[in-house]
Amino acid sequence: MIKMLTSVYLIRVATVFQKQDVIETYLSENPSQEVLNALDTKYILFTDQSGKQIVQPNPGAYGPCWLVKHILFIDSAAGQLTALGNTKLKDTVILDRTLEKTIQQPSFDSAASIKLVKYDNDAIEYSSSASSPQFAVLSEVYYPMGWNAYVDGKKTDYVKADYFLRGVAVPAGNHKIEFKFEPSTYYTGRNISFAISIVLLLLLVATIFGKWKKSKTTV
Secondary structure, X not given: OEEEEEEXXXXXXXXXXXXXXXXXXXXXXXXOHHHHHHOOOOEEEEEEOOOOEEEEEOOOOOOOEEEOOEEXXXXXXXXXXXXXXXXXXXXXXXXXXXXXXOOOOOOOOOOXXXXXXXXXXXXXXXXXXXXXXXXXEEEEEOOOOOEEEEEOOEXXXXXXXXXXXXXXXXXOEEEEEEEEEOOHHHHHHHHHHHHHHHHHHXXXXXXXXXXXXXXXXXX
């Protein structure tokens, strides 16, 4: 007999380290099935009364991305954290109240879909199809530093959804949605290095040309 869930392993988005409150509230003593599903947890590790560990598949995992039917706007971060425990996250996404004027409720479309196309460390690609505007939740921990979102190559905004995940408004039609890790410090450094290389090259050319011109004058 399984006594209780003591540990969670093989969570695809294991970088919830910066959301310790989520771990303490929903992933410790009595793990929330909703939060586990939203994290796309494929397997759960149980410990039975004898101390034996058992790995059990989690068929209810929501996958890497999904479209919601409703948006629930909540004022405070504390309220959003609490709402995670009593909200069907597959159908309803929790957003900050400040986004209510800029993000509209999705329109019902039974045929609407979104899927993961490519997943790399610094680039993630999804494809969406819908006849009306939708809202997508992505099972990736929200971390705005360095990550940019694009729809069909055009930069767009993305938001914190369900307190710690990524969310993005999806326009009607067929679209490519991309997330790219593009930290400004990296690109600034790369541009500076490129500029320095150009300057050094010009100095080298000028030096060689000066020596050549001097040798011609001597002759």
